[in-house]
Amino acid sequence: MMVFIGGYRLKSRAHMAAGVGYLLVTVAFVCGAGLTAPADSTADRGTAYDLAMAAFLLIVWLGGTLHTLFLQLKVAKQAPPTAADRHSDAAVAAAQWRVQRRAEARELVRADPGLAWELRIGRPDIQGRQYDDGGLVDVNHVPAAWLAYSLQIPQPLADEIAQQRGLRQGFTSPDELIVYCTAMTPERMAVIRDMLLFRPL
Template identity: 30%
Template sequence: MSWPASPVPPGWPASPPGVLVGTHPPPAGSPAVPTGQPGAAPPIFPPPVPTRLPPRRAPRWLSVAGTVLGLAAAILSFGFLTWMVLAVYAAWRRSWRTTLAAACYLALVVGFVAAFADLDAEAEATDLELLSLLGLGVAWLGGALHVLLLDRRVWGVVTGQRSRRAENRRVLREQARFLLHHHPAARHDLRIGRPDLPRTFDDGGLIDLNAVPEPVIGTLPGLSPPQYQQVIMDRWLRGPYTSMEDLAARCLLPPTVTDALREILVFLPPPPPPDRPA
């Protein structure tokens, strides 16, 4: 399928980046178009619209729903289904530690059922039966707490790992911005803002919006598929962005999206073209 020839609108670039204009031979049997006559123009391809979006991570609501359902199953079953919830987590994460915990909770439930299977209502409870009752309590309350801590966000908040990791990333980003301001050559030497390129310098997750390819833009937090396509299209049509305010105005991004992007985006001007030999 070939695109019909059309004149280039004023102010538009001659062709999309990465597309060669006029290199496709005409189909067999089609009349030749003389290039020297007025009105003859090479075929113009439409702007690059991303057809395949990058894979998205699991939404947050799915993780929250899984934690809520696991807690409900462990609490409402009085610990009898705690082992099943842990088994599902173990299969999903392929964790042998969680598998071992699920086996322990199952052993507590089996021990409780075996101890009270032949219980006489008039006989006094033995030490074994009291111990099995205590084990069921551990599977009930301890298992519910265990399911809650399996949520990575909850675990990060309880242990403080999430706040320490976020602070370390923030410090790395500030150092990278300092290098960009005082040593512009670090942009190319250290490849700051280019997670798509191999590098050894950790810039804290900075992304140069004017230089990264389309799949990297699709990983920006908070961008919906239409907004992702709008950013790609506007960057191609109107050139690089100059600031976060410029990005928000040109792509009509709400403050909820720009606030999340302000910490990780940099807007570096495109490098100058190489000097021609004398």
């Protein structure tokens, strides 16, 4: 029966027919055993017949089992990717690494601001940086053009951020961008929040 089910999932008529064949042969052999049993009930002939029957059933059972395992492997290959498979994707792994890197760089800014400044954390606009901060963007210092490029936001929004930070001597939190920049929506902020850094001017 498992061979038939596997053939059905694979849309293979050959495997489905094989599954039906296994079933019919087994039923026919078992049902016919009583009809064709040796009339002579001597121990030797009875034992030989029983052994032959057992061997035949073993062959059918073993063949069906191996066939079922083969089909299970084929069905598994056709299954959609699981969450674990998606997480093994190189691009996803790289993105996860950058998220972790941003967390480490942010902690460095908190623990050692001088070293973080020396490493140019949050300053993708500065050439020759050697420290990879995972894509942090210092909102209070990065030029408007780089805000648009690094955060993938519209240039008019980047210009508004630059204008408002000058009027307010810099921002201190992501929420202030939503309050003071009309084009900054909560939905857009949810996407870029993890990339933002706010060093004082």
